[in-house]
Amino acid sequence: MPKLFIGNWKMYLTDAEAVDLARGYVEAAGANPSCEAAAAPSYTALDLVGTVLKGSPVALGAQNVFWMDRGAYTGAVSAPMLSALGVRYVIIGHSERRYLLGESDKTIVKKTAAAIRAGLVPVVCVGETIEEKSAGQREETVRRQVSASLEGVTPSAEHPVVVAYEPRWAIGTGISCHPEDVVAMHELIRAVVRERSGEESIGHLRVLYGGSVEAANIASFVREPSVDGVLVGGASTKIDEVRGMWSAIAAL
Numbered sequence: 725m726p727k728l729f730i731g732n733w734k735m736y737l738t739d740a741e742a743v744d745l746a747r748g749y750v751e752a753a754g755a756n757p758s759c760e761a762a763a764a765p766s767y768t769a770l771d772l773v774g775t776v777l778k779g780s781p782v783a784l785g786a787q788n789v790f791w792m793d794r795g796a797y798t799g800a801v802s803a804p805m806l807s808a809l810g811v812r813y814v815i816i817g818h819s820e821r822r823y824l825l826g827e828s829d830k831t832i833v834k835k836t837a838a839a840i841r842a843g844l845v846p847v848v849c850v851g852e853t854i855e856e857k858s859a860g861q862r863e864e865t866v867r868r869q870v871s872a873s874l875e876g877v878t879p880s881a882e883h884p885v886v887v888a889y890e891p892r893w894a895i896g897t898g899i900s901c902h903p904e905d906v907v908a909m910h911e912l913i914r915a916v917v918r919e920r921s922g923e924e925s926i927g928h929l930r931v932l933y934g935g936s937v938e939a940a941n942i943a944s945f946v947r948e949p950s951v952d953g954v955l956v957g958g959a960s961t962k963i964d965e966v967r968g969m970w971s972a973i974a975a976l
């Protein structure tokens with residue numbers, strides 16, 4: 725399976741900047757992309773970026789979703805709304821939402837179910853804080869987050885699932901996780917899903933690494949067979965970095 729690259733554009737870009745970057749992605753992907761790629765702009769730019777990406781090898785992603793499909797939920801955006809805009813991937817439970825906005829595993833599992841119901845591919849983020857790492861609770865934290873966030877979810881051909889291992893201390897800090905530790909955590913994530921959903925489900929689960937990935941270090945992650953791809957924040961908003969990262973994937 726080709727490596728999966730998801731660009732998480734966070735709250736970095738205006739609409740005009742997002743459209744420009746999306747054009748850069750399409751051009752960089754060309755006719756023979758080196759990886760499966762997606763871009764997740766802000767909600768306000770989803771429609772515009774979706775129009776630019778349409779017909780290209782780059783898929784559209786969203787950065788969040790609400791768990792109800794419709795109703796009186798001011799400010800919320802539902803999975804069917806995203807699906808109607810052509811969204812394929814939706815990032816759920818990103819650590820910036822867990823820690824800054826108080827998202828819990830309880831809401832994350834509801835969002836994951838809503839995404840799957842609407843035919844979207846959930847990209848469920850897990851990862852420990854620096855305190856949990858220092859306290860030797862890395863495995864325990866990730867095990868708990870994966871179990872709780874995927875409660876009742878079985879990855880299948882019809883409903884594939886992506887889990888992104890993103891240690892909180894590696895996000896936006898320039899300090900990435902050691903590839904050996906990434907491999908160990910990816911194996912742990914697969915083991916938890918295998919225990920809960922059976923061997924067959926593993927073929928429909930992709931495990932990505934995220935946290936200070938850039939052109940200069942991406943190869944050290946994606947060359948590991950257990951790393952199915954990357955979820956990239958800051959570097960995914962710079963087209964030269966994106967070109968560099970995709971070239972590194974092509975060179976594998």
Ligand code: PGA
Nearest residue numbers: 895896935936956957958
């Ligand atoms: P970063 O963010 O690449 O800027 O560290 C990754 C992410 O938050 O998904």
